Amino acid sequence: MEPFFKHFLIATDGSESSDKAVRVGLELAARLGADAEILNVLEYGEEPADPGLRTRLTMLRDIDRHHGKLALEQAAELARKLGVGCRTLQPTGLPEQVIVQKAPDFDLIVLGTHGRSGVKRWVMGSVAEAVLSRSPKPVLVVHESYTPPILEPEAAPYQNLLIATDGSDCSQQATEYGLRLAKALGAEVTFLSVVSMLTRPQGAGLALSQALSLVEEEAQTQAEAMLEQARAKAQQAGVSARVKLMQGRPVDAIVKQALLHDLLLMGTHGRTGLDKLMMGSVAEGVVRRSQTPVLVVPCPEA
The missing domain is CATH 3.40.50.620 (HUPs)
Known part of the structure; x- marks a missing residue:
């Protein structure tokens, strides 16, 4: 049997749970010789009618975009350390829709459960549930309570x-x-x-x-x-x-x-x-x- 995981889609929102998911996904990619696309979706909904609300929402989105870019940069740095080829993207839309739409082009979807509340909600019952229920490809879910094991030098994970x-x-x-x-x-x-x-x-x-x-x-x-x-x-x-x-x-x-x-x-x-x-x-x-x-x-x- 030949390795069959070649292209991973890893979603991150910068939360602790998605940081763990990024690590798990990239470690598996390194073991399997796969590449990765690391995704941070900027969730945009309808614009409020009130100008003051629009201004505050714009500020929140700017903060969200900044945190997302930091998360992508950290993930890309980890990918480089692990020798995994990757590219990063920050599209806009509903996270679950973007992930499910892109899923057919990948062999594995990786995301965390639970995250920071607010504009981005990587929580079971919303994004993770929607992806699990609709994805045509396997989904690897990493819970916020997961503690990565401490391995001996040169030890291979996921054995x-x-x-x-x-x-x-x-x-x-x-x-x-x-x-x-x-x-x-x-x-x-x-x-x-x-x-x-x-x-x-x-x-x-x-x-x-x-x-x-x-x-x-x-x-x-x-x-x-x-x-x-x-x-x-x-x-x-x-x-x-x-x-x-x-x-x-x-x-x-x-x-x-x-x-x-x-x-x-x-x-x-x-x-x-x-x-x-x-x-x-x-x-x-x-x-x-x-x-x-x-x-x-x-x-x-x-």
Whole structure:
């Protein structure tokens, strides 16, 4: 398998979270031999009718433009240090629209969640959500709580990938994608499946409890078989892989397990909102809470 990430689009608003996203994106680009376009979008809306408001808005936009240029300069300097070819742009418009419109020309979109409030809002529920739900290309999301690891000199980052899977077609696509990425990085992967424990209604009789236990046992058996299939795919691809089966609340389990890895991969169902991400609200919760960067792989609708 050949490296398949060649052109990255990295969005920044100068916030702490996007600074972290810039670092993650450029480090991955350096590892994969990719180039990067670093983008700072100046968000312009309708002009207010009041002259005084227009003057104040112009001042805010000038400040915003200045901060954006500083963020781009810092990102470009980091790219030079890492040996990544890059160019910087500062277009105007709605950030999510600009990013999604440019997405087809790139192999990976990188952005942070949460940022400074005001004219620019890189927050889950606005820019990040819109990009995740509409991007035709994979999106790497870096949360503001992410702490980049301290590596030994000459150590290669992103050597342990976690792939969360639920056996769906979309998570299968994320698996294929994750294996290609792991091969390109020389990384190891862990496949994770979480079996939810069914709630026993208060006063449930013996028959109902036994029925629910049988359902849980069947789900676990299917998950075990699915994980072994994933391990076999990894072996065929020449990627070292482990499997892990957990019971409990999927969001909690995935977020906790992700802390032990450098990167988490998940798949999506369609492009109609975060509630349509793989495993429904599970992926939404993971993206919102994960302290590990999350690479979301889109699954085109049939």
